[in-house]
Amino acid sequence: MFARHDLVWLTHRGWDRVRAGAPQDALVHLDTWREAGWPAVVRRAEMDLAASEVAIGFAMPPRAVDGNKLRVACRVELSDVKRRTRALPLVGALDAVPVEWREGLARLEQEAAGAGLGLAVYGSVALEALTGQHYVRPESDIDLLLRPLSRAQLMTGLALLAAHAQALPLDGEVVFPDGRAVAWKELRAAFDSAAGTRVLAKALERVALVKPEELIATLEDVKWLN
Structure with a gap:
């Protein structure tokens, strides 16, 4: 729930x-x-x-x-x-970020939407958008949630985040259909690492090191259910 x-x-x-x-x-x-x-x-x-x-x-x-x-x-x-x-959609937080981030974030949101991906935001940016209080500081990250429903969406989302992270302080997690979440930077690095590399997966009840393949399998389950 x-x-x-x-x-x-x-x-x-x-x-x-x-x-x-x-x-x-x-x-x-x-x-x-x-x-x-x-x-x-x-x-x-x-x-x-x-x-x-x-x-x-x-x-x-x-x-x-x-x-x-x-x-x-x-x-x-x-x-x-x-x-x-669920967490605040990114589009609902664009007015809460510093002016120098808005154009790049808006472009990321549009490109993600065009690929069928919804991005949400949490942390300082979300709290500033929700409350109107001052949370975002020069050293703040933009914490995003990516919720893919297929391997193709996962890879597209990771590529989009990596590309826009060159100009924006992007951070955050990929959330899989079973609720487990992994830092997107850690997951992307694991794909380039040796076989058997594990990533830290956070669920509501526990945290565990798992192989990326185990998480990707949950995306395949969604495909078959659809």
Whole structure:
């Protein structure tokens, strides 16, 4: 049901649970978040997370004094979530990035759409687009999610990201149909490495080193289902 980087909006009871477990210095920030109606972000689950719970988090804007972000990690009941969406589509975040990135990102989004690929964004760019607060800094990356449904889409998407990364600070993950995600740069490098190279795959419940072929097989499963 849930995936890392999903956006969730909480019920009143959900917010009460968040506040009850949050550190005191975070409460004023969380109250601002709640009043503004901004979403929380789904994060990787802890080992003891119950089947009836989902792990979520909040990242406040970087502090001017040191650039650090106050982060609040918590868990709520599934019934505390009143709405959920996948990560923000890239097209919805173009106005939130610095002017010098917009033309290149818009071109990437158009080329991806032309190839039947949808790109989503998470991290600082997504948070700035969602909240209007200042998250993106000169050293920020643009964290993208690529969700291919075939090997051809995967290879096209990786080629597009690599080409545009020459002019943009692109980072992010490829998300496979079973929910496991791999840093796109790591996956692309693995294709050029010796046979048997493994990549770090992150799922909602666990992290493991796997062979790229295992992940690509999930794309073949989708093809046969269609």
